[in-house]
Amino acid sequence: MRDQAETLRLKMQQSISMGKSIAIVSGKGGVGKSNFTTNFSNMLAAYGKKVIIVDMDIGMGNIHILLGKSSRNSLKDYLQGDVSLPEVIFEGPNGLHYISGGTGLAGLLEWSNLMFTRLLTAFENLQKNYDYILFDMGAGATNWSLDLLVAVDDIIVVSTTEPTSVTDAYSMMKYIHYKDREKNFYLLCNRVLTSEEGTDTLNRLKQTMSRFLSKDVKILGSLPEDKLVYQAVKKQVPFSILYPNAPITKTLREITYRFIEGNMEEVIVPNQKNKFISKLRSMFSKGSD
Numbered sequence: 094m095r096d097q098a099e100t101l102r103l104k105m106q107q108s109i110s111m112g113k114s115i116a117i118v119s120g121k122g123g124v125g126k127s128n129f130t131t132n133f134s135n136m137l138a139a140y141g142k143k144v145i146i147v148d149m150d151i152g153m154g155n156i157h158i159l160l161g162k163s164s165r166n167s168l169k170d171y172l173q174g175d176v177s178l179p180e181v182i183f184e185g186p187n188g189l190h191y192i193s194g195g196t197g198l199a200g201l202l203e204w205s206n207l208m209f210t211r212l213l214t215a216f217e218n219l220q221k222n223y224d225y226i227l228f229d230m231g232a233g234a235t236n237w238s239l240d241l242l243v244a245v246d247d248i249i250v251v252s253t254t255e256p257t258s259v260t261d262a263y264s265m266m267k268y269i270h271y272k273d274r275e276k277n278f279y280l281l282c283n284r285v286l287t288s289e290e291g292t293d294t295l296n297r298l299k300q301t302m303s304r305f306l307s308k309d310v311k312i313l314g315s316l317p318e319d320k321l322v323y324q325a326v327k328k329q330v331p332f333s334i335l336y337p338n339a340p341i342t343k344t345l346r347e348i349t350y351r352f353i354e355g356n357m358e359e360v361i362v363p364n365q366k367n368k369f370i371s372k373l374r375s376m377f378s379k380g381s382d
């Protein structure tokens with residue numbers, strides 16, 4: 094499968110007019126990837142970009158639910174060869190497109206070479222037709238979905254401020270980094286109670302990557318803990334559409350603008366960095382390699 098991932102990457106790099114492919118990942122699950130993906134995509138679309146979300150949480154897809162849509166066909170149907178690519182692409186709000194991961198655990202995917210070929214074809218096609226292709230990577234990191242990460246341009250790593258989430262985010266980046274040292278990582282801290290704790294967490298993670306893996310990662314920013322997210326999920330409308338003037342939406346708008354412009358902030362919090370690094374070091378020396 095590693096060879097296949099390499100093939101996939103080379104193919105993606107060969108595309109003539111290439112859209113940017115971005116995977117949204119976390120270490121620990123449930124940190125807000127799908128909500129971020131949905132709203133970030135909506136913001137990119139609001140900035141006039143052609144965007145498609147691919148829900149890689151096959152069999153447990155959330156994206157179509159968060160967009161308030163139902164979709165006849167899912168990525169699984171396409172991969173299995175039951176339908177064509179256009180038949181799995183649906184339209185959400187703001188001209189945003191998406192491919193659903195599908196629901197129904199009973200039909201979970203068994204990965205095959207044929208599916209890989211179909212995924213490859215889909216990627217090539219999507220890269221020619223969209224400015225941004227966002228892969229919401231889902232909770233269960235399977236081998237093939239991890240291999241897929243090698244093929245994308247950028248990785249957005251979502252973490253909360255909890256140490257469990259932060260150490261798992263580091264482990265995930267380390268795993269990907271060892272597979273591909275050229276990858277661009279962007280850090281997003283979600284559900285922060287104060288902007289300071291978000292900045293603090295992001296800078297510490299960035300410094301840890303620099304110190305232990307000699308890898309420079311970019312800081313996207315922090316999103317606050319906000320009950321509007323919950324309310325928007327219940328209404329099945331992205332919070333950035335339902336509450337366009339809420340502070341969380343304004344922050345996301347700024348994050349999206351900086352991402353498009355490639356203008357990432359790099360704030361260093363003095364004093365605390367060594368404490369965090371030694372904490373992480375002790376955690377990893379206890380065996381969570």
Ligand SMILES: Nc1ncnc2c1ncn2[C@@H]1O[C@H](COP(=O)(O)OP(=O)(O)OP(=O)(O)O)[C@@H](O)[C@H]1O
Binds near residue numbers: 123
């Ligand atoms: N900024 C936020 N403020 C408050 N609640 C949030 C925020 N972001 C996400 N949540 C809540 O966290 C929960 C998990 O969110 P989400 O499904 O997006 O996470 P996920 O990382 O995609 O999960 P999984 O790993 O299972 O795919 C949801 O109940 C959502 O409403």
Ligand SMILES: [Mg+2]
Binds near residue numbers: 229
């Ligand atoms: Mg999810």
